[in-house]
Amino acid sequence: MRLLPTLAGLGTLLASWQLGATTLMHNFDGYQASEHRLEQFNTLVFDEGKVLATGDFAQLRKQYPEAATIDADGKLLLPGLIDAHGHVLGLGRLQQQLDLRDLDLPQTLHAIKQFSRKQQADEWLIGRGWNQVLWQGKQFPTSAQLDALDIDQPIWLQRVDGHAGWANSAAMKLAGITADTPAPDGGEIIRDEHGKPTGVLIDNAMGLIQGVVPQPTLQEEKAALSTAFELALSLGLTGVHDAGVSEQTLKAYRALAAEGAIPLRVYPMISSDDPKLPALLGAGHVGAPNEKLYVRSIKVYADGALGSRGAALLEPYHDRPKEKGLLIYSQSELSQQMQLATDNDFQVNVHAIGDRANHIVLEILQSLDKQQDQKPFRHRIEHAQVLTLDDIERFPSLNLIASMQPVHATSDKNMAGDRLGERRLEGAYAWRKFLNQGTKLAAGSDFPVEPVNPLFGLHAAVTRRDRQGAPEKGWLAEEAMTLEEALRAFTLDAAYASHQEKFIGSLEPGKFADFILLDRNIFTIDPQEIWQANVLETWVEGERVFARSE
Structure with a gap:
């Protein structure tokens, strides 16, 4: 594996492909998810970091006869993948x-x-x-x-x-x-x-x-973020949504942005437990949707996790009948945090795993909606793992996004039934129910909780099986996505979830030329093999920022 330079001075260090020269890449199997269908193409033309056209080689060669050509040698080309929920500093x-x-x-x-x-x-x-x-x-x-x-x-x-x-x-x-x-x-x-x-x-x-563990310095945080950037690029991620950052981590991001040292697109969510939250929100958004660093959301924490029995449930745990989990904040405190965010024009992204936590969050958002239309914010429920069927149906009326991590289902399959019992699994990891009612799914991994590789997520979304192939028919297989839906969740709908769909998420003319090349066609191979695909090249704004060595 070989990483091309991705930090300071990126534009001057990449010798082969330079901004300002029209480039025509061809001889690949290209796929992208549009709003309503899966599009296929074999040629991509880009210039000055943006897409000019996609389509058929013969037609585009005539249209751009002076363009420099790149033969992709029959590989698979996809828009750059976006992880809608990870922890960059932690990675x-x-x-x-x-x-x-x-x-x-x-x-x-x-x-x-x-x-x-x-x-x-x-x-x-x-x-x-x-x-x-x-x-x-x-x-x-x-x-x-x-x-x-x-x-x-x-x-x-x-x-x-x-x-x-x-x-x-x-x-x-x-x-x-x-x-x-x-x-x-x-x-x-x-x-x-x-x-x-x-x-x-x-x-x-x-x-x-x-509180007593030594905390990293600003410089140490910058170095850790840069390490995570390189790893993400090597796995085909051209965008990440950082799910909860402190004031210091935000400073580290802003310093890297000022140095031109952010080589992919980052959408950090300001952590609601930061003591300086009011001042951070009062300072307004950071960056713009067409920039590498864009901040316009907060991360709110409603409950814990299912595995540690901290997820807040409406009824007791099936395997611990006296416990119902934990709320990180009271309902009134959650409401105050969310009100503060919307008053300052910030999107609210709420960690909610248990059905009680999800119900409380929905109640708060419904109450806020009576005061001010919440639909334009595109609020998100992060994880949305366990809900009642009635609460799942409330998402469309509020234009809520279900920000879900497909690998969680295949990782949790061995304990979710123990924690919940069979009846409550009906509303658990319910991707199909959300999709059928028109709710957008923004897919991620929750790295480093799960591996950062997005191909693992595409595989889990489609098969509902782990990487060893179990269970053979998939866990709760009726909730699986099609590969087209999974690709859209990792591209266009993830971009929508960060208010950036006009600039990234697909390779439409005028959008940034963020794309990846893979060594096999995940649309034609056995779905169980999707996770084995390797990213050969990653391109951001028409520049190759990663290439895998032989």
Whole structure:
């Protein structure tokens, strides 16, 4: 794999393809999702970073006889893919931290011990990705298991969904967590039968540890974002929606933008829990829809996650009958945050996983709509994982976007039934129900919760199977998307979800020439093989910013 220069000085460092020269690329199988149909073409003409035409080679060669030509050697060409829900800073930082995804408990403990040998004595050992659902017994881990590794450093490991954390005794001591420590509102400290903290903290209780974990500097954040940019480009992403950024991360983005060092399109959502939220919203939008950095939304947090039983449910958990999950904020606090956003002309993107959280969010939006028409905002429900059928039907009247992550369904299939029971699965991961009523889906991955590769998401959307092919007929297969619908969710409708569909999301004349070349045609191969496709080249504004080496 070879990354072409993507940071400062990008335009001067790319020798082969320069802005200002009309270029005609041909000999490829091209597909793009328009509003109503799938379009196919074999030739793309672009100049000064924008598309001039798509269509048939013979016709366009006559129309642009002086254009420089590129033979794409029969590859697949798609518009640049957009991940509508990821965590860019988290992805970049994870490249220097401990990644525990897909490991069983013995493997997890071994990986922690091995990683500790690379650490300085005074460093925190930080990681994420553990998932007790994959472990024998499916029980939450304990600080005792970490303490037994005989590691001197404080250890803090976030669960795969980012809604629970696992600490050793050294970390809890630094945070002052004892048997007498109360859990904050919207959080839970898991305790043993004697009331002693076990080392696992859920949702808002995680802040007790995170408040003492050393935070990255502005320069460290800029470096982590740049690392994430390069990884995203190598996997065919030309746009990402960053789901929740702090004031400092926003500063890092603005500094990179001023340096010309953002090589793809980023749509950060300002985190509603940032203490400077009113001032950040009062300062107005950042950038414009045709720029690499565009900020006009906030990320609101309604509840936790299903895997850690923090998702707020209307009825108790099927496998924990005394629990209904957690609301991160009260309904009145959520309403105030959303009112503040709309008063300042900001789109509201709400994390809501459980059916109770989704119902509360819909009630608030319905109330706001009575004061001011909410449809132009294009508000989004991030995840929209579990809803009642009645609440699913409320999306069209408010012009709400369901911002969903297809890989979550194939990752959660082994525990969602346990958490919800069969009856509530009817409104869970319900892509087909949303599509049938005309609701736009903006697809993403929630990286680094899930792998950043968007081909994994396209595969999951179409097959409802994991990458090993299970279950054979797909999990809740009646909710699957067609490949055309999935492509639109990762391109045109993701662009709509960020108010950028006039500039990106498809290769219509006048839009930016953001596109990718793949090594196989995902429209003609076995759908189970879609995830195996490799991105060969990524182009942004008519410049090749990534090329895979042989």
